[in-house]
Amino acid sequence: MLSGRNLHGRGLHLSGIPRQDRTVAKVNPVIYLHVPFCGSFCTYCDFYSEICRSSQAFNDYADAVIGEINSRQKELSMNISAPNAVNTLYIGGGTPSVLPLDVLARIVRAIALSEAPFEEFTVEVNPEDIVEKGSEYVRGLLAIGVNRISMGVQSFDDGILRWMNRRHDGTRAIKAYRILRECGVRNISIDLIFGISQLTDEIWKDTIEEALALAPEHISAYQLSIEEGSALAKMVSDGRYVEASDEQCRRQYNFLCCTLKQSGYHHYEISNFAKPGFEAVHNSAYWRRVPYIGLGPGAHSLIGNVRSWNSQELPHRALNCEPLSDAPLKLSRNQDNLTTYSRSFETLSTEDIRVEKIMLSLRTDKGMEATELYSLAERYAVDSLLMEGALEKIGSRIRISESHLFVSDEIIRELI
Ligand code: SF4
Incomplete structure (x- = not known):
């Protein structure tokens, strides 16, 4: 129920053209790129990601992903004739906005197989990165073809954000949103989280009102879940956090659904709400089981009845990143050859x-x-x-x- 796993609203949008007006017969599979870097470690997170600011690690990652793209050309150039197939690219993580723009642009050039723009090209960003990097960075994203931004706001309340160990506060989230708009981003999604025990109904109401005042095209709202391996799971086992009651979560979810509906948002998936015509094309493809290709460490793919997944290792030539978890990096220290992630397969029954x-x-x-x-x-x-x-x-x-x-x-x- 209301899984909080997809806290970035993955895994898995649009240039402003209503979906119902577009008919696509044959296109490439949807593509997801996983960027396994973050600027800090969120309390609730169990995603594969590493805290990293090293340009060598970023470039090694890009080299490995481009190597993967080259080795998967056949899949990437495959035409899909599934009804309602789409042509989307979603860059998620992790926090893709920690990557320097030139590194991101290098990977996108390798992925893009034709001059035609992606129908929907989303990048997940952290508000603090947008404020720090400013409008030049955002214009750079638009220049490489991005037409949708998904921003991990999570809350506008500073106390809740501190508890989550997010890098931004409420004021910086609003500032980041305004920068995106001033730069001409026409399709913005924001993520919110509810069902935190100290998130009172009043704070949740204020958060939704703040979100509506910004008028994003899309809102994803996830109930907090306790994921094994997260800092939060440890806090629960140590008795430092008591989960919110079902009744509190239900009240907050109902308030969310009613308020967004009254404000004209289409509740098109359990956790997702969009202004008409701005429903997420990429994520909707996942829910229809359209074939998809996942690139980068930890990414999953589905082609026909074969699922594959990349191992969760950071490609590198030198160990210069701090893993988020206690697990040691199982990589060689060969300075000459890039050590990269591997791929596993299963045929679905x-x-x-x-x-x-x-x-x-x-x-x-x-x-x-x-x-x-x-x-x-x-x-x-x-x-x-x-x-x-x-x-x-x-x-x-x-x-x-x-x-x-x-x-x-x-x-x-x-x-x-
Ligand atoms: S930004 Fe936070 S929630 Fe997102 S992947 Fe990084 S640590 Fe996890």
């Missing part, structure tokens, strides 16, 4: 695909064709959830009703 289809489709307000859902789940389970009002039929499709999205995990469990 029919059962894996069935479960994935139900889980991903029912996250969205489109849900799934009723005939398909009946073919994938037990008929009595679907019918009884429809009777209870947990599922609803809209035309030929079935989806989770908005009033039950908070318990979507339980509903999906009953279907799989």
Whole structure:
């Protein structure tokens, strides 16, 4: 339910053209690039990332990714004829905005296979990086083709941000947003987090009001989850943090949904809200199981029924980065040859695909064709959830009703 894993709103948007007006028959697979660097370590995070400010590490990373791009040309140039396939690039992390612009530009040049711009090209940024690097950096992002920015604001409350160990405060988040707008970014998404025990309903209300005053095209809001290996998990086991109650989380989620709906946002996925026409194209492709290619350490790919994933090692020639976790880097110290990450594969079983289809489709307000859902789940389970009002039929499709999205995990469990 409301997984907090995707705290950057990955994993997985648009140049301002309403999605329904675009028809794409054959395009490349969607591409995700993982940037495994951060400027600080957030309390709740278990993502693969390293604190790093070394230009050698950044360039070694770029060399390794470009090597990967070259070795995967066949996949990258593959045309996908899936209905509603898209042509997107999403650079996430980690914190891609810690990378120098020239390093990022070098990788993007290697990824871009044609002169045609990506339909949606998103980069995740940290507010503090935007304020520090300023408008020249933002204009540089636009110049390499970025047409959507996803900014990890998380909160506008300084006490909550300090607890999260974020680098910015509320004022800097607003300043960063204004810089993006002044530079001409027309599609901005911001991430928020709720369900923190010390996040009172009043602070949450203020946070949503601050967000709405900025009028971003897209808002992703995730419930805090305790991820194994995070600093927060240690705080819970040491008794230094007590989880928010279900009742508090539900209240805050309901307030979020009602307020954003009243403000004209389309609630198109459990944790995602967009002004009409600004729904995330890239993430929506994941939920439809469109083939995707993940580049960089820790990135996952799906081509047909084969999933692959890159190992989580920072490519390097010298160990000059501080790992975020206690785990030692298992890399050689060869100064001459770049040590890079490796790739593993698995073929998904029919059962894996069935479960994935139900889980991903029912996250969205489109849900799934009723005939398909009946073919994938037990008929009595679907019918009884429809009777209870947990599922609803809209035309030929079935989806989770908005009033039950908070318990979507339980509903999906009953279907799989
Ligand atoms: S910015 Fe924070 S949440 Fe995002 S990857 Fe880095 S440590 Fe994790």
